[in-house]
Amino acid sequence: MNSIAPVFxxxxxxxxxxxxxxxxxLSVRAQTFPHSQLIVISxxxxxxxxxxxxxxxxxxxxxxxxxxxxxxxxxxxxGLSVVRGDYFIFLDxxxxxxxxxxxxxxxxxxxxxxxxxxxxxxxTNLDVVNEQLDGATIVTQQINKIDIxxxxxxxxxxxxxxPNNCVIYxxxxxxEIRFDAxxxxxxxxxxxxxxxxxxxxxxxIYGPKIHKNSSTEAEQRGKSNExxxxxxxxxxxxxxPAPTPQVAxxxxxxxxxxxxxxxxxxxxx
Numbered sequence: 001m002n003s004i005a006p007v008f009x010x011x012x013x014x015x016x017x018x019x020x021x022x023x024x025x026l027s028v029r030a031q032t033f034p035h036s037q038l039i040v041i042s043x044x045x046x047x048x049x050x051x052x053x054x055x056x057x058x059x060x061x062x063x064x065x066x067x068x069x070x071x072x073x074x075x076x077x078x079g080l081s082v083v084r085g086d087y088f089i090f091l092d093x094x095x096x097x098x099x100x101x102x103x104x105x106x107x108x109x110x111x112x113x114x115x116x117x118x119x120x121x122x123x124t125n126l127d128v129v130n131e132q133l134d135g136a137t138i139v140t141q142q143i144n145k146i147d148i149x150x151x152x153x154x155x156x157x158x159x160x161x162x163p164n165n166c167v168i169y170x171x172x173x174x175x176e177i178r179f180d181a182x183x184x185x186x187x188x189x190x191x192x193x194x195x196x197x198x199x200x201x202x203x204x205i206y207g208p209k210i211h212k213n214s215s216t217e218a219e220q221r222g223k224s225n226e227x228x229x230x231x232x233x234x235x236x237x238x239x240x241p242a243p244t245p246q247v248a249x250x251x252x253x254x255x256x257x258x259x260x261x262x263x264x265x266x267x268x269x
Contacts, residue, residue, distance in 0.1 A: 006037035006060065007111050008102055009085035009171075013041050013075035014093040018048035025056045027096035027209075033103035037084050041066055041075035060084070073181035083174040086111060087118070090187075091165045094211055098127075101207025105168060108203045118170035120199040123162045125149065125206045131213040145206065153200040157242055158250045160188035165208040169194060184232050192240040234265055 010028050014021045021040070028038050038061040040053045045065050053063040062082055068074055076090060087109070091097065105124075110116055130142045151161055164187045177193040179186045194200070233255075242248035255262035 004035055006085040007033070007035040007087065007106060008168075009037040009039060009079075009083040009088040009174075010091050011039045011041070011076055011079035011083070011088060012091050012093055013043070013072040013079065014049055015043050015070060015072075016046045016049065017093055018046065018052045020094040021049055022052045022056075024091055024093050024096055025052065027099075028091070029056055029058075030099045031097065031102045032099055033106050035106075036102055037061060039079045039082055040064070041079050043068075043070040043072075043075050069181075071181055073179035073186050077178045080174045080178065083171055086171055087168050088171060088174055089165060089168055094213075095163075095165050096209045096211065097165070098207045098209065101205075104205040104207060105203065108205060109168075118172075120201050121170060121173065121194050122168040122201050122203050123148070123153075124166045124168070124203045124208060126163055126166050126208045126210055127206060129209050129211045131211055149202055149204055151202070153195075153202065154243060154247055155250065156188075156191060156195065156200065157240060157247045158254060160185065160191065162191060163187075163208065163210050165210070167191060167194075168203070170198075173197065183235055184228050185236070189236055189239065192236065196240065230260075237262070238266060 012021070012024055012028075014024075025038065025040065028036065038057060040049075040057070040062070041064045042049050042053075043066055050063070050065070057063055064078060066075060066078055072092075080088070087105075105122075109118070109122070125148055126146050128144045128146055130144070132141050148161060156162060173194055176197065177190065180189050183189045191200075237251060242251055252262045255265070
């Protein structure tokens, strides 16, 4: 175990995608900021994933092959139980970080300062990397920088605009909230569970990379979730009431733009 306690714990849930997992893990190992813990949870026994992880993990890191139903929610929940860092971040197994990401986070958060007691959680800007398969090789086609500085954080109660690996949570939340596997967009529900407890603040930095490839399992899963989108919104809105009248109005306007009466739908949900 590292002699210096980690500042960041990075949780990667994976499912039989060893080549993508390797890219995600190596992006963590390439960080210029050294004080991190890597937690990798596979929801099935997969020899290739084990070999990728075991070849890259260091002292203090954790690799778990869990039993039970497949899916990222239970894997991430298990990862939350072993967080050691002052902060934790989720990294999907098909995404990655720039090498300077954790160093820039640490500088913005003033970690290890004597009076550093985080009572909020944070989100950053991101790069969307559009890719295409050329045989067995993934080729980058275009990188789009997405600046969400001007986005009002409270609008996450209307629609989730924050990708999973852009959110930085203080350790205390690892003991307080869990993913709900019954909601297709479980990442959104998790963010709102955090926001119900503490403010959300933007950090004006880049570093998270969202890799988009229409042939990957994650892209196909996103398309399959579209069929349950309406019910997902109703479930999330019912579970997390609008924190202000302005947010409530934005929710109503979103549904009205689709020709739907949100209040009537919530009464019958």
